[in-house]
Amino acid sequence: MSQMNLLQAINNALDTAMAADKKVVSFGEDVGHFGGVFRATSHLQERYGRDRCFNTPLTEQGIIGFANGLASQGHKPVAEIQFGDYIFPAFDQIVNETAKFRYRSGNEFNVGGLTIRTPYGGGIRGGHYHSQSPEAYFAHTPGLKIVVPRNPHQAKGLLLASIRDDNPVLFFEPKRLYRASVGEVPDEDYELPLGSAEIVREGQDITLLAWGAQMEVLNEAAQMAEKDGVDCEIIDLRSILPWDVDTVVESVKKTGRLLVSHEAPVTNGFGAEISATVQEQAFLYLEAPVTRVCGMDVPYPLSHEVEYHPDATKVFEAIKATLHY
Template sequence: QAVRDAQSHILASDETACVFGEDVAFGGVFRSTMGLESEYSRERVFNTPLSEQGLVGFGIGMAAMGHTAIAEVQFADYILPAYDQICNEAAKYNYRSGGQHTAGKLTIRAPCMGVGHGALYHSQSVEQLFVAVPGLKVVIPRSPIQAKGLLLASIRDPNPVIFLEPKILYRSSVEHVPIDDFTLPLSSAEVLTSGDDITLLSWGAPLYSCVEAANLLRNPPASIAKHVPESLRGANVEIIDLRTILPWDRETVTKSVMKTGRCVIVHEAPVTGGAGAEISAHLQSAAFLRLEAPIERIGGWDTPFPHVHETFYKPGSLRIVDALVRSLSY
């Protein structure tokens, strides 16, 4: 509903805005465009052929003509056919024309991350595929309020934005979202819980596992109590939601790690080549003399997303607690 409302605000206030993608006229797979076609007409909210390359290319053309283009890729897993259009056209259009032309009014929405039964082709996290592409912004919200505010900011940003929506939150996350039009700042991380002993950094759905892990560290159940030394249970964990993955908020994260001396980075994408590797490399350089322990990265395993036992693949609270204990014990 929050995502739907954000798009409705744009359609109501910007007569050049269009929403399009696979099945969006019917409300979309996750109902995030429900009723928009009947409210704003089929000329402004419409289905496209099953061609991600085609619909993104169409969006680039619309944006280049000065229209606000909101394109939906039905699942983030399917964004790869559009990779050339995104990276070689949308991201570079402003640069190649010396600022004369831009595709900055293009926003690409795509559901991402595991949902419990999506298996190989409906569960992937793809943010790491775009972190090395200058000219793009990549945003991942953690909740309905964040989704609405960040999506509105993304659509109005003068750069093309990849807006990835953790699909498990469509049905499991509930908040009282303001009905008014509002934005939240891009490239600005949010400190959810202040702490002095260790920094726990994540984005999207894994943040909930991070919060649970911090609670388990403080009050471990009997089943894991022997693995959590009592001397570490009083540790103050600073939890940070990165929110924008590209360009990310280096200042807030670095300031936190300079204070705590320890850092655990959590993401659902595989660890190898993940966004956490770039963040870790920066922190090793910017905060090297303040580090009390090696930076820990917890993510998906280096395998395709599994058909079964999804919970063993995703970075759950127990794996995060283990990383917290390793870092605090170093």
């Protein structure tokens, strides 16, 4: 075991995957000798050469188009989009090419070896072009998997599983935690299951559900609620697509209440899908409406980032309101 932050865990996962399989290649803007804007790919070019870790032009559509071609020929490309906010120029490639490649060819061809890494979310005072959470846009697209880690241990295991999965995976990395989240990470090769939520704390009174950096917020809010005698169950969804309906629904049947929290704006955020599914499958068990504590329906602000963010105090107030419904 080693102490790593989230960035180091991602770098270690890439190193592990590239050492184990020569078909794994890593590329993106400044990814080569520079190591990327956050240094997630540091030293990989030194270890594996310019053929397997290299820079690309500043064209997201070109990066993913190139990645699709590589993946279709049996390689396992790990393409980096420098910020999640800049993934939209590649939207057509991801939604209309990556996600549909296998389907449109009747399984004769696929790009299942493709993994797209990108930092997402706020908390670094990056303003509206470096702070967005775009996971819900892609969750509407059959053919993709979407994964978000909450800490270094999760990041390494989930990224290795993503690279080796037979489906294209969008891997969103919460940039606020890159250097802030530190923990024990196994040195050896390991994978964590995709499409499986994790109950990180068991409780009886209310289920709290989130993913990525928002998990820290839920933990803080649960500690605040515990002082009032509230026993919170906390679930890390981990995979947005496919998402683990069974684990969430079973938890809600036990607690009778659900609070979903994410940084993205509330309208059409992925919390809406979770809310609808839970009320369909656990309606008679609910003691209160499903509550969403999310970002506001405005562009991500710079000077008012603190007001925008769904922090622990907002979650705590929502917990109390739900319990007293």
